[in-house]
Amino acid sequence: xxxxxxxxxRAMSEPDxxxxxxxxxxxxxxxxxxxxxxxxxxxxxxxxxxxxVLAVVGESGCGxxxxxxxxMGLLPPSxxxxxxxxxxxxxxAGASDxxxxxxxxxxxAMIFQEPMTSLxxxxxxxxxxxxxxxRHRGLGRREARERAVELLELVGIPAPRQRVDxxxxxxxxxxxxxxxxxxxxxxxxxxxxxxxxxxxxDVTVQAxxxxxxxxxxxRLGTAIVLITHDLGVVADTADRVxxxxxxxxxxxxxxxxxxxxxxxxxxxxxLSAVLRPGAxxxxxxxxxxxxxxxxxxxxxxxxxxxxxxxxDERCLAARPDFEAPAGTRHRDVPHLAACWHPVxxxxxRPTAGPDLPADKNKEDGx
Numbered sequence: 243x244x245x246x247x248x249x250x251x252r253a254m255s256e257p258d259x260x261x262x263x264x265x266x267x268x269x270x271x272x273x274x275x276x277x278x279x280x281x282x283x284x285x286x287x288x289x290x291x292x293x294x295v296l297a298v299v300g301e302s303g304c305g306x307x308x309x310x311x312x313x314m315g316l317l318p319p320s321x322x323x324x325x326x327x328x329x330x331x332x333x334x335a336g337a338s339d340x341x342x343x344x345x346x347x348x349x350x351a352m353i354f355q356e357p358m359t360s361l362x363x364x365x366x367x368x369x370x371x372x373x374x375x376x377r378h379r380g381l382g383r384r385e386a387r388e389r390a391v392e393l394l395e396l397v398g399i400p401a402p403r404q405r406v407d408x409x410x411x412x413x414x415x416x417x418x419x420x421x422x423x424x425x426x427x428x429x430x431x432x433x434x435x436x437x438x439x440x441x442x443x444d445v446t447v448q449a450x451x452x453x454x455x456x457x458x459x460x461r462l463g464t465a466i467v468l469i470t471h472d473l474g475v476v477a478d479t480a481d482r483v484x485x486x487x488x489x490x491x492x493x494x495x496x497x498x499x500x501x502x503x504x505x506x507x508x509x510x511x512x513l514s515a516v517l518r519p520g521a522x523x524x525x526x527x528x529x530x531x532x533x534x535x536x537x538x539x540x541x542x543x544x545x546x547x548x549x550x551x552x553x554d555e556r557c558l559a560a561r562p563d564f565e566a567p568a569g570t571r572h573r574d575v576p577h578l579a580a581c582w583h584p585v586x587x588x589x590x591r592p593t594a595g596p597d598l599p600a601d602k603n604k605e606d607g608x
Contacts, residue, residue: 261291261292262289262290262291262328263290263291263292263329263330263432263433263465264289264290264313264327264328264329264350264433264465264467265289265290265326265327265328266286266287266288266289266309266313266325266326266327266328267287267325267326267328268285268286268287268324268325268326269283269285269286269287269309269312269323269324269325269326269327269335270283270284270285270286270323270324270325271283271305271308271309271312271317271321271322271323272321272322273318273320273321273322274320274322275320278538279538280537280538281489281537281538281539281540282305282308282489282537283305283308283309283312283489284305284488284489284490284540285325285490286305286309286325286486286489286490286491287491287564288484288491288494290433290465290467291465292432292463292465293459293463293464293465294465294466294481294482295455295459295465295466295468295479295480295481295482296465296466296467296468296480296481296482296483296484297468297469297470297475297476297479297480297482297483297484297497298310298467298468298469298470298483298484298486299469299470299471299473299476299483299484299485299486299512300485300486300487300512301487301534302471303534303537304486304487304488304489304534305486305488305489305490306437306469306486307355307437307438307469309486310352310435310437310467310469312327312335313327313329313334313350313435313467314342314346314350314352314435315334315337315339315342315346316352323335323336329345329349329350329432329433330349330432332345347374347377347378347425347426347428347429347431348378348429348431349431349432349433350431350432350433350434350435351425351426351427351429351431351433351434351435352426352434352435352436352437353419353422353423353426353434353435353436353437353439354422354437355437355438355439355441356441357410357415357418357419357421357422358410358415358418360422361410361418361421361422362410363409363410363411364409365409366406366407366408366409367390367394367405367406367407367408367409367410367413367421368386368387368390368391368406368407370421370425371386371389371390371393371394371406371421371424371425371428372386372387372389372390373386374425374428374429375389375390375428375429378428378429379429387406389428390406390424390428391403391406393424393427393428394406394420394421394424396424396427396458397420397421397423397424397427397454398420398450398453398454399417399420399421399424405417414447415443415447416443416444416447416450416451419439419440419443419447419451420450420451420454422439423439423451423454423455423458427458427462427464430462430464431464432463432464432465433464433465433466433467434455434458434464434465434466434467435466435467435469436455436466436467436468436469437469438469438470438471439451439452439455439468439470440452440470440472440475448475452475452478452479455468455479456479468480473512473513473516474516476497477497477501480497481496481497482494482495482496482497482575483495483496483497483500485500485506485508485509485512487508487534487545487546488534488535488537488540488545488546489537489540489545490540490545490580491564491580492506492508492509492546492564492579492580492581493505493506493508493509493577493578493579493580493581494564494576494577494578494579495575495576495577495578496575496577499577500577501513502588503585503587503588504585505567505570505577505579505581505584505585505587506546506579506580506581506584506585507546507550507551507552507581507583507585508530508546508549508550509579510585511528511530512530514527514528515527515528515529515530530549531549532548532549533549535548541561542560542561543557543558543559543560543561544557544558544561544562544580544581544582546581552583553583554582554583556582557582557583560582561580562580562581562582563580564578564579564580565578565579565580566578566579567579567581567584568584569584569586569587570587
């Protein structure tokens with residue numbers, strides 16, 4: 243267990259609960275146009291503890307990226323945002339652009355999905371990193387350049403003094419992603435949002451990017467919201483997982499508990515569709531039947547019901563609460579699910595004991 247994980251676990255077990263560096267409550271986001279209104283996020287709540295990695299997973303269009311963009315205050319004017327987004331106790335929902343500019347890059351930062359479209363192609367790498375430092379730290383041009391070199395070295399870019407004067411098109415995709423990380427952590431923000439940071443990168447480069455994020459967490463105590471489709475990345479990186487479906491949070495749990503005993507049928511479906519080593523060609527991967535529903539409205543019902551084999555009239559008539567399902571063991575970090583018919587908890591595997599055949603065979607000398 244990493245040092246940051248120990249800190250997070252200790253914070254989560256405090257009697258009064260952890261002091262969240264980022265606290266989201268009943269966040270809803272809708273987009274209006276001339277013909278329709280799309281309810282992209284519906285009453286999502288979560289906390290992020292210092293030094294914790296929270297993975298947010300779900301199918302495309304479930305609201306993961308919209309939730310993160312709302313936290314950063316980067317949604318377009320067509321978006322209507324309600325609920326609360328508190329960063330170290332400061333309310334960001336409804337804050338003015340001037341107020342948000344003071345915290346973006348300094349207290350909360352984001353690694354965007356496409357570094358080539360996020361980096362300015364006509365400015366050098368050093369200048370783009372230095373802009374954040376000059377704005378929030380008041381550094382001069384020469385000081386900012388030296389700090390940019392240090393940051394490039396921190397994120398694992400070779401020959402940083404050479405690269406600091408190069409342009410984005412001169413770097414590989416993996417190096418551009420590392421530059422995005424350097425820009426995001428330039429001012430040591432308490433919260434880092436990583437939106438699909440390993441998309442379109444080969445496996446080796448992905449591993450390097452994730453190693454950089456883990457190192458930043460351990461060295462700087464950065465809390466990370468990791469948005470990804472890759473459940474393998476989640477298993478290796480996250481402390482806790484938030485599963486979203488059709489704009490809603492449907493399950494939340496510590497990562498190992500969620501993988502071992504998912505309580506929501508949607509989560510169980512996602513995990514069953516993961517390819518296991520050695521299983522190639524042996525069977526067709528299970529599929530979740532049906533399609534993601536339209537987000538033109540959010541019904542007072544379970545949105546997963548049309549695709550769920552266990553759905554009944556209750557699922558179609560009332561929205562389930564987001565709470566600890568019956569049969570869930572009490573933990574300092576709760577396991578929550580929004581389901582009227584949660585997946586049963588697997589029975590614990592028995593261990594060898596005096597009354598088990600294993601011991602009897604041992605006594606018989608077999």
